[in-house]
Amino acid sequence: MAAKAQTPIRLQVVNFITQWGTVLTILVLVVFFAVWMPPFISPSNLLTILRSISIVTVIAIGITLSLTVNGFDLSVGSVATLADALVISAFVWYEFGLLPAILIALGGCLMVGLLNSFLIVKLRIPDLLATLSMLFIVEGVATTYTGGGSISEGMPRLDGTETFGKLDPVFKAIGSAPWIIVIMLVVVLLVHLFLNQTKHGRYLYVVGGNLEAARLSGIPVERYRTLAYVLSALLAALGGVILASRIGSSQINAGAGYLMPAVAAAYIGFSVGGAGRPNAMGTLLGAVLMGVLENGLVMMSVPYYSLNIVKGGVLAIALASTYFRKK
Amino acid sequence: MKNIAIEFPGVKALQGVDFTVHTGRIQALIGANGAGKSTLMKILAGAYSHYTGSIRMDGQEVDIHTPRASKAQGIEIVFQEVDSALVPSLSVAENIMLDVMVNKMGGRQWINWAELHRSAQAVLERMGVQLETRLLAQELSLAQKQMILIARALCEDAQFLVLDEPTAPLSIAETRELFRLIKELAANHGVGVVFISHRLPEIFEICEEVTILRDGQVVTCQPTAGLTSLQVVEWMLGHRFSETYPKSQVPIGGPLLEIRDLTAREEQVRQVSLRVNAGEIVGVAGLVGAGKTELCKAIFGALPVKHGEIRLRGAPIRVRTPHQAVRSGLALVPEERRKEGILVEEPLFVNLSLSNLAIFAGFLGFLRKAAEQLAARRIVAELAIKTPSEQQKVAYLSGGNQQKVVVGKWLNTDADVYIFDEPTKGVDIGAKHEIFVLIGKLAAAGKGILYASCELAEILGITDRTYVMYDRTIVKELVTADTTESEILFYSTGGK
DSSP: OOOOOOOOHHHHHHHHHHHHHHHHHHHHHHHHHHHHOGGGGSHHHHHHHHHHHHHHHHHHHHHHHHHHTTOOOTTHHHHHHHHHHHHHHHHHTTOOOHHHHHHHHHHHHHHHHHHHHIIIIISOOOHHHHHHHHHHHHHHHHHHHTTTSOEETTOOOTTSOOOOOOOOHHHHHHTSTTHHHHHHHHHHHHHHHHHHHBHHHHHHHHHHHOHHHHHHTTOOHHHHHHHHHHHHHHHHHHHHHHHHHHHSEEOTTTTGGGHHHHHHHHHHHTTGGGOOSOOHHHHHHHHHHHHHHHHHHHHTTOOGGGHHHHHHHHHHHHHHHHHGGGO | OEEEEEEETTEEEEEEEOOOOOTTOEEEEEOSTTSSHHHHHHHHTTOOSOOEEEEEETTEEEOOOSHHHHHHTTEEEEOSOGGGGSOTTSBHHHHHTHHHHHHSOTTOOSOOHHHHHHHHHHHHHHHTOOOOTTSBGGGSOHHHHHHHHHHHHHTTTOSEEEEESTTTTOOHHHHHHHHHHHHHHHHHHOOEEEEEOSOHHHHHHHOSEEEEEETTEEEEEEESTTOOHHHHHHHHHSSOOOOSOOOOOOOOOSEEEEEEEEEEGGGSSOSEEEEEETTOEEEEEOOTTSSHHHHHHHHTTSSOEEEEEEEETTEEEOOSSHHHHHHHTEEEEOSSIIIIIOOTTSBHHHHHTGGGGGGGBOGGGBBOHHHHHHHHHHHHHHHTOOOSOTTSBGGGSOHHHHHHHHHHHHHTTTOSEEEEESTTTTOOHHHHHHHHHHHHHHHHTTOEEEEEESOHHHHHHHOSEEEEEETTEEEEEEEGGGOOHHHHHHHHTTOO
């Protein structure tokens, strides 16, 4: 019974396409766009693509972590908004320095992560619903905190008080190339190592693979589920801080638009390299695929409001390749 | 069924199998795990379309390549996992009439509820089963769920009924009820029954003829009258099975695990006190539903405990979660192997290091994978797990080998007390033997073993001492050497 069958050629081809389809698609798209419009392949444009996907990737890596424990964090967009509001207000309203401002943003969002874990692990609300509630709550908190408006340098507070705080120059650099790209790559690399080379990463996957078996093997499953949601919130917060640096202000719902692309990137990444589960490298490639597509299509003068049709289609194809063979 | 053969990539699952069921007769189909019983029945159910050979009904060749064709011939199969065939949120009546509602509604769009309940009630009455048709399926016991599936088969006018290990989850009373029903169906309704089971006494009790499969081929087909269990086991194994219970004699040391007045929340376990000594194999006997699994889980911290004291080597330990239990030196081999014990989608070595990953983790929790795989290879060799390598997915292993993996993951934790909950469930006889040997080795190494099982022969065969559970508490402590199967049964059925 245990004898494993010789895999027929046809099946091998299908397997290969499933595993490396994302990479192949990226290559084909790059070649296609490069031939069609040579400026696409210029270094500055490639840098633009990487810069454009950085925030999505960082947030998507957070979602990936929540996916490893078979969870799902829908609140990441709102968390990014909150981080944006916190960090900008810390600079502009309270004239904090670089480090305190960023720590306030990350710390505030850490609370959200803990609250997510509390709802899911202790109160046993299904993760999708718990983080959906948090999506609304956090968005509301961020908007209430900023008084329903935006914050930027020199802009008076809602009660008319003048503000004198300035954005730190180092903070401004975070959101521009090359640093934004470096941050993204470091995050991807660290999480990749964490998931694949450490005990904790293994346990996260085990908890996601079979919660009951993990529990009865003596793994502290509640601790690891909590860890996953806390890390997810922290990475969403980091995404929000980069976003704040990029736009130099706090805007209402600034992070909301990143939720869906990040979810898509994480899911496209599932099948990369035959992992068959959420993984950091896959998520990065998922984000690259979406970035290349968006950039190329814009250069081909496809109207921006039609891009979502293509992006959704790509997601559907990627998911089909992941789930079709699971039958 | 004549000359049935089927191949899966790389595996010849069945070869030249002939199988006959007579109207109104009960035919047993047995074989060790992986012999091809389920595959043969799936062919009959129309689940596979690429087999060769022919299937005849009343001498007429019939074409069964789809589940629909199988049903049209009046073949109904009740598979082992009853829950997967029921809709828990629907009523008994709806579950019984499910096939009718799905396939026989024709152009009608409205459901006549009164008629639905009447028809369901009629089928149940025909079976002689008392069951309220408005109950929801999720409120029923396993035995009742099985009755519903049989009832569903009956309202489809089944000619042939296949029961795949129907008694595995049932208590003795429930089994008796099921047997009464099967006999009644065969005798009075002319239904041909195929009965698949691992329990030989049951086969002798209700079957007239037995077909034995081994490695995808029919070994023999004989009337049960005149056969002995030993002969059947030999045919199943293909060799003489001499020593069923290899009980090694080990000097028994001081007390390892002591439990006093353990009561689980909602009284799933009541006032249990027990002791396990070093080197001792202690049985927990009891019928299904007596609370053995709950006891095992309560000791292991997997079930909330109301009060009670657990001492290990004389010192009280606090076990609120399995995590604490493992750190204290307990190990549990749970009953539901695939659900609670292993990760089927992960390779062997990941499963084997589940409980003790910390010893392979260095600075910042980074894993030393070479060491992990080496240790896995050692356990594979030690337990004689049949696998091409430690990289193999556990899903591809047989039931017995999967069970060895569940045991194997505890070997590196250096636990003091091993709790086994029905470790031989769904495991073939050869692997069973190896598991007993393994348990004996653990005892010889000075570990304490708590062995919960409803198979009395096993309790008698391998334990030193045994507790008998009845109605969620321990009612009797017996020294195994001085007791008998009937004495254990007496106490586990509530005798005093």
